[in-house]
Amino acid sequence: MKLVRYGQPGQERPGLIDNDGGLRDLSGEIADVTGSTLDPATLARLSALDPASLPVVEGKPRIGPCVGGVGKLIGIGLNYSDHAAESGMEVPGEPIVFMKATSAISGPYDDVELPAGADKVDWEVELAFVIGTRAKNVSKADALSHVAGYLIVNDVSERAWQAERQGQWTKGKSHDTFAPMGPWMVTADEIPDPHDLGMRLDVSGTRRQDGSTRTLIFGIDHLVSYLSTFMTLEPGDVVTTGTPPGVGLGMKPQLYLKEGDVMRLEIDGLGVQQQTCVRGGTS
Template identity: 85%
Template sequence: MKLVRFGEAGQERPGLIDTNGDLRDLSAEVADIDGAALAPETLARLAALDASTLPVVNGAPRLGPCVGKVGKLVGIGLNYSDHAAEAGMDVPSEPIVFLKATTAISGPYDDVQLPAGAEKVDWEIELAFVIGTRARNVSKAEALSHVAGYTIVNDVSERAWQAERQGQWTKGKSHDTFAPMGPWLVTADEIADPHDLGMRLDVDGERRQDGSTQTLIFGIDHLVSYLSTFMTLEPGDVVTTGTPPGVGLGMKPQVFLKDGQVMRLEIDGLGVQQQTCVRQPST
């Protein structure tokens, strides 16, 4: 299934995309696409519905982030071998973990803010997985059974704030709109192999990133197991798994986002998202 949330920001309703590409309203079935809706028994009930009997949503409503009420948004850094090489850094021996503020989450077609005073805002296409059942100290063998589905996250990053302002990466990753999510959550049963997905990002129509999850250093099963030893992963938590090469930081000379530029992101089987960069005025 392709599960979505549609409507104005803060007032999104649950929906699904049927086999014809039509948006159907799920409001009579679940309150939201959130942790409660991602339980295996609820997903099974939704999958058993005859989508043609659900109300069609006419027009072109805004698509919001495909998961609501996200409790934790966890990031993994330097998780592609070719991206580590691009950054001139050693392949990590363990996953590099950081947190993004959940207030950074935005819709897949919402504008991305370039904060006043920020000059090194960068793009990062990432495969994200969403937890469906609580994971605490789980083994790699059972890890994927805790994943409800997959989506795209643009891990937008202000590099100066991330690396030049002391402390942890979180403050370079957490500004409002720095985590566009969607367009939809694709349930895990529809993704045959999350470790074999092509991923592409363009800026103003120019290809910047063209990679594959085949070069992930730590796979989804490893990450679920690893993270669950340090924190309990709850239904609706989102983990974004790293980016392939082609970020602005790695270019020579470095290139960063400017007002009015358009990013387009696509991962095989997970759809397309697109954002326009908008410079925020000084206060």
């Protein structure tokens, strides 16, 4: 099942993608796609619906972030062995954890803003997962039962802010529009093996990333269990799990996004998102 949110920012409505790729309205069944509607019982009820019985959404409305009301947006760094190699860094012994501000979340086709004074903005196609049931000190064996579904996140990063300024990575990861999310959340039952998904990213028609979740260092089950020892994972929390090789930082010479660049991201089974880079102002 593919759950989506559509409408103008702050006014998104819940929807479902039917078997023909059409958009159906779910607002008669749930108020929104949030942590409160991602529990197994609600997902089972929605899955049992006949999509043809739901109202068709006419036209081409804006597609918003596929999960609303995200409480925590957690990032995992250097989680692909081949990406660590291109970065010239050792494979970490434990997951590298950072936070992205939830105000960075945007729709999968919304513009990405290049901040004023920033000239090292980079792309990162990532597999993300959404928590469906509360997870605290869960075992690795039980971890996947807490995952409601999977989606694409573009972990846009300003590398100078991330690594050349004092402090931790968060400020290089958290500018507005630095977390395009979607186009939809695919429920976990439709992704039998999240550790075997091809993932690709193009910049203005040139393939930059072409990897697979097969090279993940720490898998989804490990991450849920690991994170839940340090913090309680609540329904609706999103964890984005790292990026394969091909980021601008790893190129020689390094290459970063410029105004007018178009990023196109795709992960097997999870759809496509696309953003145009625009130059931001001073406020």
